[in-house]
Amino acid sequence: MASVLRQAARLASSRCLTQLSAASSTSRLGASSYNFSPSSRNASTSSTIKVQLDSNTGVAIMMFQNPPVNSMSLDFMTEFVIAWDKLELDKSCRGIILTSALPNVFSAGLDIMDMYGTTPEHRTAFWKALQELWLKVYGSGKIVVAAINGASPAGGCLMALSCDYRIMIDNPKYKIGINETKLGIVAPFWFKDCLENTVGYRMSEMSVQYGILYNSAEALKIGLVDQLVPEDKLISTATETMIKWFAIPDYARQISKAMVRKATMDKMLAGREADITNFVTFTNKDSIQKSLGMYMEMLKGRKAK
Numbered sequence: 208m209a210s211v212l213r214q215a216a217r218l219a220s221s222r223c224l225t226q227l228s229a230a231s232s233t234s235r236l237g238a239s240s241y242n243f244s245p246s247s248r249n250a251s252t253s254s255t256i257k258v259q260l261d262s263n264t265g266v267a268i269m270m271f272q273n274p275p276v277n278s279m280s281l282d283f284m285t286e287f288v289i290a291w292d293k294l295e296l297d298k299s300c301r302g303i304i305l306t307s308a309l310p311n312v313f314s315a316g317l318d319i320m321d322m323y324g325t326t327p328e329h330r331t332a333f334w335k336a337l338q339e340l341w342l343k344v345y346g347s348g349k350i351v352v353a354a355i356n357g358a359s360p361a362g363g364c365l366m367a368l369s370c371d372y373r374i375m376i377d378n379p380k381y382k383i384g385i386n387e388t389k390l391g392i393v394a395p396f397w398f399k400d401c402l403e404n405t406v407g408y409r410m411s412e413m414s415v416q417y418g419i420l421y422n423s424a425e426a427l428k429i430g431l432v433d434q435l436v437p438e439d440k441l442i443s444t445a446t447e448t449m450i451k452w453f454a455i456p457d458y459a460r461q462i463s464k465a466m467v468r469k470a471t472m473d474k475m476l477a478g479r480e481a482d483i484t485n486f487v488t489f490t491n492k493d494s495i496q497k498s499l500g501m502y503m504e505m506l507k508g509r510k511a512k
């Protein structure tokens with residue numbers, strides 16, 4: 208145990224978890240001091256990411272606004288990471304709620320147009336940006352809550368899985384899952400690892416092969432999300448949840464989080480270059496390009512009907 212703790216402490220000061228110790232101001236706010244007055248809100252906005260930080264409570268809400276479906280394009284992910292870094296450096300921010308500013312969709316996952324018909328150089332930059340985003344969110348010392356207010360397939364599901372807690376709107380029309388095989392592509396190992404860490408081995412074995420998208424009730428049943436709420440209670444519940452987490456001393460929670468996530472993080476850090484090569488090689492294949500093209504056509508055709 209002592210060696211695990213030493214490792215976790217080393218991790219806490221390592222590149223991906225540098226924020227852990229920096230943000231460890233213990234329990235400045237309990238639920239009773241919660242005050243969400245508009246005057247305390249800080250707003251910062253890029254074209255696709257909107258951030259509201261309440262420095263009284265320490266809760267930041269990061270909203271995706273990349274119409275029509277919050278697809279994770281290279282530009283979106285770059286803006287995400289810039290906004291994320293700002294929050295990580297802000298000591299008044301103790302927790303981040305991820306949600307969508309668009310109706311009916313949390314995130315449609317990776318932008319297929321960034322993978323389809325693009326150059327290997329472009330896809331390299333695209334995949335690096337995705338790795339970077341994931342390492343930041345998954346490795347964050349802040350408390351991160353996903354407020355899932357719509358469809359959340361593939362990369363959208365990964366984003367939610369990287370958080371500490373997932374709250375979803377209770378509506379059967381919203382689906383979440385790792386559905387890559389349905390597109391004729393393969394989710395990389397770290398998508399699978401995040402799913403497995405959350406729902407267990409057998410469920411992820413079924414899930415990644417079939418490419419299952421679960422509705423909200425099914426997602427709750429298998430533990431893919433932690434809580435369902437009516438639409439009008441989503442942000443208030445996410446904020447209240449965050450305030451409850453604030454009662455735990457930051458440093459102890461952060462070290463514990465680092466211990467639990469270390470193996471998954473290390474695997475990615477060790478395999479980062481190979482993962483980029485795999486992605487670029489895989490998406491260079493004619494058969495994969497064909498699958499992506501057909502899927503895009505299907506999406507557009509569905510709309511035309």
Ligand SMILES: CCCCCCCCCCC/C=C/C(=O)SCCNC(=O)CCNC(=O)[C@H](O)C(C)(C)COP(=O)(O)OP(=O)(O)OC[C@H]1O[C@@H](n2cnc3c(N)ncnc32)[C@H](O)[C@@H]1OP(=O)(O)O
Nearest residue numbers: 275278315316317318319358360361362393485486489506
């Ligand atoms: C050996 C192993 C090596 C492994 C190496 C790695 C291999 C590659 C790994 C790749 C991992 C991929 C991860 C992903 O995230 S792939 C993306 C998966 N996403 C989806 O399947 C979602 C598709 N979209 C939808 O289902 C719906 O759009 C949605 C439910 C989200 C919303 O429905 P709605 O009816 O509201 O909207 P429309 O369907 O009409 O869509 C509106 C427009 O948006 C376009 N669109 C939708 N999704 C995407 C997307 N992901 N990327 C780009 N564009 C998207 C859609 O075509 C419409 O466009 P138009 O308005 O122009 O018609």
